[in-house]
Amino acid sequence: RKEVEQDPGPFNVPEGATVAFNCTYSNSASQSFFWYRQDCRKEPKLLMSVYSSGNEDGRFTAQLNRASQYISLLIRDSKLSDSATYLCVVKGNTGKLIFGQGTTLQVKP
Amino acid sequence: AAGVIQSPRHLIKEKRETATLKCYPIPRHDTVYWYQQGPGQDPQFLISFYEKMQSDKGSIPDRFSAQQFSDYHSELNMSSLELGDSALYFCASSLEGRLDMNTEAFFGQGTRLTVV
Numbered sequence: 001r002k003e004v005e006q007d008p009g010p011f012n013v014p015e016g017a018t019v020a021f022n023c024t025y026s027n028s029a030s031q032s033f034f035w036y037r038q039d040c041r042k043e044p045k046l047l048m049s050v051y052s053s054g055n056e057d058g059r060f061t062a063q064l065n066r067a068s069q070y071i072s073l074l075i076r077d078s079k080l081s082d083s084a085t086y087l088c089v090v091k092g093n094t095g096k097l098i099f100g101q102g103t104t105l106q107v108k109p
Numbered sequence: 110a111a112g113v114i115q116s117p118r119h120l121i122k123e124k125r126e127t128a129t130l131k132c133y134p135i136p137r138h139d140t141v142y143w144y145q146q147g148p149g150q151d152p153q154f155l156i157s158f159y160e161k162m163q164s165d166k167g168s169i170p171d172r173f174s175a176q177q178f179s180d181y182h183s184e185l186n187m188s189s190l191e192l193g194d195s196a197l198y199f200c201a202s203s204l205e206g207r208l209d210m211n212t213e214a215f216f217g218q219g220t221r222l223t224v225v
Contacts, residue, residue, distance in 0.1 A: 087151065
């Protein structure tokens with residue numbers, strides 16, 4: 001079992017749709033949580049950190065449930081440019097970043 | 110703003126050759142991570158350094174070694190290359206000095222290694 005698990009998708013949604021991605025992690029000692037976005041053959045880019053109280057950045061909302069060891073990302077009003085792979089990343093107490101396998105999003109016109 | 114710089118961007122090597130990948134972290138970042146990403150795979154952690162000392166080790170083969178130098182740049186040395194080593198190699202850096210920070214890591218553009 002992977003330490004960080006995501007549904008790989010693909011999620012195919014129309015423009016304007018709301019889509020949610022989930023992620024679970026196995027190490028309860030994990031310290032920090034992030035969502036990264038990766039476009040094909042490019043480097044992962046930080047989308048947002050995930051805070052215990054939940055946080056929002058424009059159309060993106062991230063939630064953390066430490067008790068269930070669960071992280072989510074909600075994208076509202078999807079744009080064509082949101083098409084990418086979304087990586088759930090967990091940082092353990094040694095500082096190592098552990099990646100989920102990524103969830104592929106395709107936004108269609 | 111300065112980002113993480115990796116060189117070279119592309120590298121083609123033959124089996125059993127050696128390769129050296131370089132990473133220049135964001136200025137004042139004290140931690141460097143190396144990741145390997147095969148086609149269709151998620152990035153796999155290889156090794157990390159904090160303040161020039163190895164801080165964690167992942168699935169790095171014995172044929173690979175890495176170090177972080179006094180100027181904080183890091184090099185990943187790969188010997189006896191195999192076809193299966195063909196992948197994208199990413200370096201990331203972060204500032205871990207303050208334990209109370211939810212510190213993000215920023216990635217370089219990667220080195221695409223092809224072993225033929």
